[in-house]
Amino acid sequence: DWLLGERLGARSRRTFYEGIAAGYYLVADLPRGGYARVLELNRRFEDLDVGFVDASVVTLAETLGLSRIATTDRRHFQPMAAALSLQLLP
Structure with missing residues (x-):
């Protein structure tokens, strides 16, 4: 998420987090x-x-x-x- 925020800003990072919370992305554990x-x-x-x-x-x-x-x-x-x-x- 650092690169996303660095390149596209905090708003894009928050949108990404919202996508995770909504289940649009797979978040996997080891x-x-x-x-x-x-x-x-x-x-x-x-x-x-x-x-x-x-x-x-x-x-x-x-x-x-x-x-x-x-x-x-x-x-x-x-x-x-x-x-x-x-x-x-x-």
């Missing part, structure tokens, strides 16, 4: 074993200094059976995407 996968990704891509959020996004994509991730963070996600057969958008 599964029980998800934290272990986050740690595994952090170790595997240690040279990239992959943070908790980035590793969590990949873990959630895997858990939900998704192969496409929308991100502007190519530095962290491009190497992970190549190794894990993920597609980055846009």
Whole structure:
């Protein structure tokens, strides 16, 4: 939501929150074993200094059976995407 607010302003961020509250977007939690996968990704891509959020996004994509991730963070996600057969958008 930071990027949304930074690029489009607080009103757009609130509209996004309203969409979440209305059920327009899926908000997913890490599964029980998800934290272990986050740690595994952090170790595997240690040279990239992959943070908790980035590793969590990949873990959630895997858990939900998704192969496409929308991100502007190519530095962290491009190497992970190549190794894990993920597609980055846009």
